[in-house]
Amino acid sequence: MKPRQLLALFIIPMGLIIAAVPQNKTKPYKLTADELLSEVNTRTQYVAPDAVADMIIKKDPTLRLIDVRSQDEFEKFSLPGAINIPVTDLLSEAYTDVLNQDIKMNIFYSNGTLTANEAWMITRQLGYKNNFVLEGGLNYWFDAILNPQKPATTSSDEEFAKYDFRKSAGQALGGGGVVQASQDQGSSSVKPAIKSLPKKKKAAGGC
Amino acid sequence: MGPLAINELISENTNLFLAFVIGIGFGFVLEQSGFSSSRKLAGVFYGYDAVVLKVFFTAAITAMLGLLFFSLFGWIDLNLVYVNPTYLTSAIIGGIIMGAGFIIGGYCPGTSFCGASIGKLDAFVFIGGLFIGVFIFGIGYNLWDGMYMAKFLGSPKISETLGLTDGVFAFLLIIMALVMFWVAEWAEKKFPREEY
Numbered sequence: 008m009k010p011r012q013l014l015a016l017f018i019i020p021m022g023l024i025i026a027a028v029p030q031n032k033t034k035p036y037k038l039t040a041d042e043l044l045s046e047v048n049t050r051t052q053y054v055a056p057d058a059v060a061d062m063i064i065k066k067d068p069t070l071r072l073i074d075v076r077s078q079d080e081f082e083k084f085s086l087p088g089a090i091n092i093p094v095t096d097l098l099s100e101a102y103t104d105v106l107n108q109d110i111k112m113n114i115f116y117s118n119g120t121l122t123a124n125e126a127w128m129i130t131r132q133l134g135y136k137n138n139f140v141l142e143g144g145l146n147y148w149f150d151a152i153l154n155p156q157k158p159a160t161t162s163s164d165e166e167f168a169k170y171d172f173r174k175s176a177g178q179a180l181g182g183g184g185v186v187q188a189s190q191d192q193g194s195s196s197v198k199p200a201i202k203s204l205p206k207k208k209k210a211a212g213g214c
Numbered sequence: 215m216g217p218l219a220i221n222e223l224i225s226e227n228t229n230l231f232l233a234f235v236i237g238i239g240f241g242f243v244l245e246q247s248g249f250s251s252s253r254k255l256a257g258v259f260y261g262y263d264a265v266v267l268k269v270f271f272t273a274a275i276t277a278m279l280g281l282l283f284f285s286l287f288g289w290i291d292l293n294l295v296y297v298n299p300t301y302l303t304s305a306i307i308g309g310i311i312m313g314a315g316f317i318i319g320g321y322c323p324g325t326s327f328c329g330a331s332i333g334k335l336d337a338f339v340f341i342g343g344l345f346i347g348v349f350i351f352g353i354g355y356n357l358w359d360g361m362y363m364a365k366f367l368g369s370p371k372i373s374e375t376l377g378l379t380d381g382v383f384a385f386l387l388i389i390m391a392l393v394m395f396w397v398a399e400w401a402e403k404k405f406p407r408e409e410y
Contacts, residue, residue, distance in 0.1 A: 026385035
């Protein structure tokens, strides 16, 4: 028997079988408890508020902020450009396209990080990519970005650069009034005016 | 080792090591199949030797059946397998250049290294030409990058385009391959060469 005939005898039945059986469309993708724990431990899901503020200011088109709190809370206050997907509606069909995509960077936020983390875990377990959590939630956002504390004079340059960025970011994102009021008490009235120029530059090019 | 590396079941270094081992195995099989002879390789275009067609089509069909059965058993997620994206214009032009080089030089890039490994001089000349081509492409990239990136189609599958399931398409491909083998062996008898 020629090799070709032998080959034909073997692969034609195989081809017939594979043509006859239904295609396997199930997604076996699932994280084990160990894998999820290791992701939680390495904190890969968190995005620092400074990075988020920077993206908002630069109008980064890949950023998509998702407010997972209730609609009432969302209407009272939300981050610029955020959309509202209450965590109770997370699995609604209408939001599948928003959550399961590989173009934008979805960042969940809630008051703390609990609700946002719930949303992240559910989407992660579904195998969706590009979903993250705003580190510290809105509470930390207020402290860090909208009302940053001036570092001690002995702090490193890095700390001051971070503070400058946060202050200018806070002003750009609508926390300016509060910031300036608290800053005027701490330093002379001349200094903030001088500082405002390099501050803006940092916001544009920093981080 | 696509899915294994992506899921971080094996490290990047293990992945490279496996690629090295598989590469050596691939080269060995190529040499043993006679792929280090440019006359044998060019034979597929003149009809006197169809070993290229037979070896590569058999390899493709084996891999295809393997992947489809693995997917059926749930051992592999075909969505995680990397599919080279299609740029239609460069695929056609590149195919013509590659085919012409194959007929003229008697080697394709992989087999030229296979030939060089056993010290074939024509293989070394071919590799020299290959690097000149790579160099010209790199230097002149600005001249043809528009054409290079034109007609991007994503990663379409023929089965999807034709509206068939993967299994039915695989079966048709098997039939096609067997017909081609039959034609090739007929051609080998029709256009024989005594010594090459």
